[in-house]
Amino acid sequence: MEFFRSHVLICTGTGCTSSGSRLVISGLRKELEERNLEKEIRVVETGCFGFCNLGPIMVVYPEGVFYCQVKLEDIKEIVEEHFVKGRPVKRLLYSDPNTEVKTQEFENIEFFKHQKRIALSNCGSINPEKIEEYIAKDGYFALGKVLNEMTPLDVIEEIKKSGLRGRGGGGFPTGVKWGFAYKAKADQKYIVCNADEGDPGAFMDRSVLEGDPHSVLEAMAIAGYAIGASQGYVYVRAEYPIAVERLTLAIKQARNLGLLGKNIFGKGFDFEIDIRLGAGAFVCGEETALLTSIEGKRGEPRPRPPFPANSGLWGKPTIINNVETLANVARIIRNGWEWFASMGTEKSKGTKVFALAGKINNTGLIEVPMGTTLRTIIYDIGGGIPNGKKFKAAQTGGPSGGCITAELMDTPIDYDNLIAIGSMMGSGGLIVMDEDTCMVDIARFFLEFTQEESCGKCPPCRIGTKRMLEILTRICEGKGVPEDLETLETLAKTIKSTALCGLGQTSPNPVLSTLRYFRHEYEAHIYNKKCPAGVCKALLSYEIDPEKCRGCGLCARNCPVDAISGKIKEPFVIDNDKCIKCGTCMEKCKFGAISRK
Amino acid sequence: MNDGLKKEQILGIIEKKNGEKEQILSILMEIQKESGKNYVDKEWARIVADELGIPLTKVYDVLTFYAMFSTEPRGKYVIEVCNSAPCHVVNGSAVVQMFEEELGIKMGETTADGLFTLQYVPCFGACDIGPAVKIGEKVYGNLTKEKVTELLNSYREVSTCQK
Numbered sequence: 001m002e003f004f005r006s007h008v009l010i011c012t013g014t015g016c017t018s019s020g021s022r023l024v025i026s027g028l029r030k031e032l033e034e035r036n037l038e039k040e041i042r043v044v045e046t047g048c049f050g051f052c053n054l055g056p057i058m059v060v061y062p063e064g065v066f067y068c069q070v071k072l073e074d075i076k077e078i079v080e081e082h083f084v085k086g087r088p089v090k091r092l093l094y095s096d097p098n099t100e101v102k103t104q105e106f107e108n109i110e111f112f113k114h115q116k117r118i119a120l121s122n123c124g125s126i127n128p129e130k131i132e133e134y135i136a137k138d139g140y141f142a143l144g145k146v147l148n149e150m151t152p153l154d155v156i157e158e159i160k161k162s163g164l165r166g167r168g169g170g171g172f173p174t175g176v177k178w179g180f181a182y183k184a185k186a187d188q189k190y191i192v193c194n195a196d197e198g199d200p201g202a203f204m205d206r207s208v209l210e211g212d213p214h215s216v217l218e219a220m221a222i223a224g225y226a227i228g229a230s231q232g233y234v235y236v237r238a239e240y241p242i243a244v245e246r247l248t249l250a251i252k253q254a255r256n257l258g259l260l261g262k263n264i265f266g267k268g269f270d271f272e273i274d275i276r277l278g279a280g281a282f283v284c285g286e287e288t289a290l291l292t293s294i295e296g297k298r299g300e301p302r303p304r305p306p307f308p309a310n311s312g313l314w315g316k317p318t319i320i321n322n323v324e325t326l327a328n329v330a331r332i333i334r335n336g337w338e339w340f341a342s343m344g345t346e347k348s349k350g351t352k353v354f355a356l357a358g359k360i361n362n363t364g365l366i367e368v369p370m371g372t373t374l375r376t377i378i379y380d381i382g383g384g385i386p387n388g389k390k391f392k393a394a395q396t397g398g399p400s401g402g403c404i405t406a407e408l409m410d411t412p413i414d415y416d417n418l419i420a421i422g423s424m425m426g427s428g429g430l431i432v433m434d435e436d437t438c439m440v441d442i443a444r445f446f447l448e449f450t451q452e453e454s455c456g457k458c459p460p461c462r463i464g465t466k467r468m469l470e471i472l473t474r475i476c477e478g479k480g481v482p483e484d485l486e487t488l489e490t491l492a493k494t495i496k497s498t499a500l501c502g503l504g505q506t507s508p509n510p511v512l513s514t515l516r517y518f519r520h521e522y523e524a525h526i527y528n529k530k531c532p533a534g535v536c537k538a539l540l541s542y543e544i545d546p547e548k549c550r551g552c553g554l555c556a557r558n559c560p561v562d563a564i565s566g567k568i569k570e571p572f573v574i575d576n577d578k579c580i581k582c583g584t585c586m587e588k589c590k591f592g593a594i595s596r597k
Numbered sequence: 598m599n600d601g602l603k604k605e606q607i608l609g610i611i612e613k614k615n616g617e618k619e620q621i622l623s624i625l626m627e628i629q630k631e632s633g634k635n636y637v638d639k640e641w642a643r644i645v646a647d648e649l650g651i652p653l654t655k656v657y658d659v660l661t662f663y664a665m666f667s668t669e670p671r672g673k674y675v676i677e678v679c680n681s682a683p684c685h686v687v688n689g690s691a692v693v694q695m696f697e698e699e700l701g702i703k704m705g706e707t708t709a710d711g712l713f714t715l716q717y718v719p720c721f722g723a724c725d726i727g728p729a730v731k732i733g734e735k736v737y738g739n740l741t742k743e744k745v746t747e748l749l750n751s752y753r754e755v756s757t758c759q760k
């Protein structure tokens with residue numbers, strides 16, 4: 001075996017690839033070769049570390065030095081200083097956005113300190129394109145264990161006792177679901193991995209597939225053994241090309257080693273996995289719609305029951321599990337249900353991956369024990385809100401969820417608590433909003449999304465969301481009328497109780513949740529014709545403060561509609577009838593004399 | 598026969614998927630990718646229908662349902678701009694304006710040289726680097742005006758080299 005004195009891990013997930021990690025890798029390889037160091041220092045292409053806004057990310061072992069935003073130009077210095085002279089390059093170390101203190105080691109950075117990475121444990125630490133690295137981290141051990149030592153019922157019991165619940169949104173106990181499919185009698189059964197991640201703001205499934213595809217394949221095979229299925233499908237969005245590529249490669253490697261295919265581990269168990277691509281329909285994340293899409297049809301949902309565990313793909317018993325759920329399975333089998341159940345809250349065990357996006361210093365992927373508070377996530381891990389702004393709310397559960405307000409920041413986050421406060425776990429997207437975000441506008445945005453993605457099969461969703469969207473648009477345009485709020489609530493309740501599938505039933509949640517916590521913002525739009533956050537264009541007005549205005553005329557020269565007039569060296573005035581509220585004047589003014597109200 | 602794709606090519610794509618009806622999504626995606634104009638022509642759809650033994654309406658059922666498909670020719674490069682909430686919160690609309698100005702077209706239109714089409718798509722999971730766009734299989738994030746110009750120029754250059 002070759003021996004290296006240093007290992008350099010560089011992320012090749014979507015985030016870091018987009019910020020140029022491929023260039024950094026090829027630059028580094030070239031530089032190492034030129035200095036004859038390629039036999040001493042090994043470059044490893046890994047999956048996502050989660051700290052995506054600081055990409056490209058590089059971690060150097062054995063020291064564990066964490067470099068961020070590494071550019072091609074930095075390579076020579078890193079090689080010369082760190083690899084030759086043994087001195088870490090200080091300027092590339094992580095600097096805390098609030099204290100500006102630089103941290104050298106990976107594990108001491110606040111962002112990682114509060115995390116507990118289980119589903120993501122291999123992401124960022126192994127090369128996802130090498131099955132040997134997965135195996136070296138005990139990969140496929142769990143599959144061997146179930147085939148050699150456990151009956152299908154043992155496996156199901158183990159997962160049941162662990163308390164694992166579906167991570168895709170519903171939160172249904174995974175072991176119970178497997179139990180249903182086990183009992184169903186049929187000549188053929190299927191395991192489907194739902195990788196049609198589409199909740200705006202969620203990207204954990206993408207990261208798991210990009211960073212640790214084998215963990216999903218191994219879990220699918222374990223599930224296949226548990227329920228008696230010999231065929232699995234991964235339904236993955238075509239919009240995730242890197243994930244598709246790595247999955248394809250992983251399946252091939254597993255087949256070559258006999259970890260998929262016929263007679264696995266010589267135990268007479270056959271299991272095959274194929275990939276099916278989704279073509280851009282959010283509703284296909286709903287399990288019955290997903291199944292019709294795999295069958296090559298329009299991805300429309302159908303009523304349940306019958307549930308897929310009894311009658312799914314081509315009418316056969318089918319288990320559909322989400323990527324993150326599956327990523328936990330092999331680890332539970334390996335470490336025992338007690339280990340998993342020791343983490344989390346009473347009814348939500350284990351950890352949850354959250355995707356941090358929006359107005360937060362550290363965007364990216366994090367994994368914390370269930371029951372962690374939003375305060376820990378946003379301030380300790382997320383580094384707080386940028387530019388000294390005030391936190392307003394965090395949206396969880398995407399277009400099916402609701403918001404968590406500042407007052408509720410200390411609520412332990414788990415499935416049941418989130419439902420109690422009118423939101424839901426969803427797949428774990430967490431969009432952070434600050435004082436500059438208008439909650440009516442956000443609710444409108446989410447509804448626009450579900451309205452657009454409604455498949456049109458059932459009228460409550462097709463027509464109901466359309467009517468709600470019209471009302472919200474009207475309110476944002478300053479044309480709202482007092483009875484609008486009541487109509488919104490009535491429509492919302494009707495859609496919730498009558499829509500066919502999860503997409504429709506949950507689509508009014510963002511509206512209901514913002515109405516519950518931010519009713520005053522809706523009222524300000526309707527009664528005072530004002531947008532308190534200064535977002536809804538139609539409700540804004542720009543004013544020049546005559547005290548601060550020096551009369552330079554820069555604003556008037558830049559106004560695209562000649563709405564500003566005045567004499568040089570005297571205060572200028574904006575004609576609000578002509579103004580199109582583009583905000584150019586405010587941007588251009590050098591004296592901060594123009595304000596938006 | 599419409600220019601762009603020959604019948605043999607389409608038959609080849611169908612062959613690769615063993616002529617399986619349920620693989621129609623993948624077949625149509627491949628055809629669209631190979632077309633050079635990011636769309637599926639009616640004639641090609643008819644070949645698919647004949648080969649898979651299903652009515653043409655079933656092919657259109659799929660083509661019109663899934664957002665990734667287009668039945669009208671589009672630019673060689675389709676610039677897909679995320680218009681979901683996470684990108685919206687970090688000022689995604691400014692990015693739209695940058696592309697519109699740089700390309701001289703409006704959202705939904707194609708440039709006169711047939712090189713670029715600008716269109717909205719729902720979240721493609723690049724929220725960590727929003728505002729983000731996707732061109733083909735590549736994702737570009739944390740966009741600024743300079744990056745947009747640089748990005749478009751790189752695509753223009755590739756295209757000139759290929760001529």
